Amino acid sequence: MKKVTILGVTGSIGTQTLDVIRNDINNFDIVGISANTNWEKIIPIIEEFKPKYVAMMDREASVKLEKHCREKNYSTEILQGLEGLNYISTLAEVDVVVTSVVGMIGLVPTIKAINAGKDIALANKETLVAAGGLVMEAARKNHVNILPVDxxxxxxxxxxxxxxxxxxxxxxxxxxxxxxxxxxxxxxxxxxxxxxxxxxxxxxxxxxxxxxxxxxxxxxxxxxxxxxxxxxxxxxxxxxxxxxxxxxxxxxxxxxxxxxxxxxDMRLPIQYAINYPERNNAVxxxxxxxxxxxxxxxxxxxxxFKCLKLAYSAGRMGGNMPAIMNAANEVAVELFLDYKIKYLQIEYIIEKCMNKFEHQTRPNLEEILEIDLRVREYVRNNYDKE
Incomplete structure (x- = not known):
């Protein structure tokens, strides 16, 4: 039986992972799960799969979920923030970590899971985009499989x-x-x-x-x-x-x-990743x-659609440029969804950040995280000045 942690369990990939496991429940045990703010959606997951740990990124959500679990006498332990994600990603009993959170928040827990020797079913694009060299080197060093879910x-x-x-x-x-x-x-x-x-x-x-x-x-x-x-x-x-x-x-x-x-149907690549190297009956x-x-x-x-061209350019430049591009894109998408910028400003903001911030060829993890924060702050503070 494989023991699994799912980061981002209430999202699209997370819920479809639950569906895959539900159809093969005798071969999987969900040990840890995480979510951002949707604590009410976690309750039926706890009732069905009985994970030992739940990590909520949002503090208020974790408090509400913990109160509910106490009232219902659930044995599940409620954790909080990035520390909680890191904890459930490195549990000794876990075999595979499904990283289905969206954005840069998945990078650190993924690297920590790799360093703890866990196989990774990877659905978080930003992890490899921002720090692909570091992630793959850590995987080789720790003899870990990176199993793609996309x-x-x-x-x-x-x-x-x-x-x-x-x-x-x-x-x-x-x-x-x-x-x-x-x-x-x-x-x-x-x-x-x-x-x-x-x-x-x-x-x-x-x-x-x-x-x-x-x-x-x-x-x-x-x-x-x-x-x-x-x-x-x-x-x-x-x-x-x-x-x-x-x-x-x-x-x-x-x-x-x-x-x-x-x-x-995303359930097929999820199923193949978490069962690798075996194939199970179709879901x-x-x-x-x-x-x-x-x-x-x-x-x-x-x-x-210039974003594809910008991504090729960032990839060829390497170093911290994909992280710069990714951070600019994440914030620009947030601003567009909030009706604060126009659609074509997304690519404009990305290109401007790629030209503005200094290209570093061999950044370490701390430098990648630092440039990520700097780009995000710049975009949030200057989008309305363009």
Missing amino acids: SEHGAIFQCLQGNRLENVNKIILTASGGPFRGKSKQQLVEIKPEEALKHPKWNMGKKVSIDSSTLMNKGLEVIEAHWLFGVDYENIQVVVHPQSIIHSMVEYVDGSVIAQLSST IDKLDFYNMGNLTFEKPDMDT
Whole structure:
């Protein structure tokens, strides 16, 4: 039986992880879970899965949850803040940590879990984007598996099974194109948050949905793929595939291309990651090839959707530049969702920060965390002065 900690249990990936485990409950034991503020949503999870620990990032939420648990005589211990996340990520009995929190908050708990020898089912893009070199070095040092949960990286991981990395010619990341595929720059000027949140294929959280609409999500995945699979940026290609049936492909030196296909359901890559190297019975709808229709492919428009181009640039520069880009994007997305900036200001803010802050080629963890805070503060203090 695998013992599991889930960081971000009330989010999209977290709830789907619970669904996967629910369908295979005899093989998993959830030891620790975390959430941000939604303490009421934690209560049925405690009742069903009986985790030993719950870490709430928000202090007020943790107090309310602890009071409820005392009244109900639950044995679950309630922890608080980043210290709580770190604690449940490094528990001696835990085998795998599912990191499904969104944003830079996942970086430190993930590194601490790796240093504690835990396998990582990684759904937190920002961890590898901001500190990929440090994370992968720690994984090698501690003999830890980094198991990708993103549908694209999970697909690549499957396409690589039984093959050698030195025989890979190119990684092909597929993208749905988001809700604004085919639109011109001018058509994006007055886009509102509610429009950007309407993803055509995937059910995701707000931040990831906005990133998908700007193609920043695909840019983050390009940087992730570089670190996960050791492939140069010149050999990572993005292809728009609106049907989202092919989740990614690997081209080998002999010209063969291996693709992974499935229905658009995140439970498959989650299931594969937490069960690796085993495969379990399907928790998703299987493909019906007779009724699938056509599969089409397009080149991404990186002039209209400049965030993808900026991500490639940040990745090639390396060092602290991806962390600068990521911090600027996170705050810009928050501001857009709060109706404080326009849609196209997201890419403008990112590019301005990439040009403003000093490029450092070999930052340590403390320096990455410091530049992250500096960029966030700058954007929050200056967005209305542009």
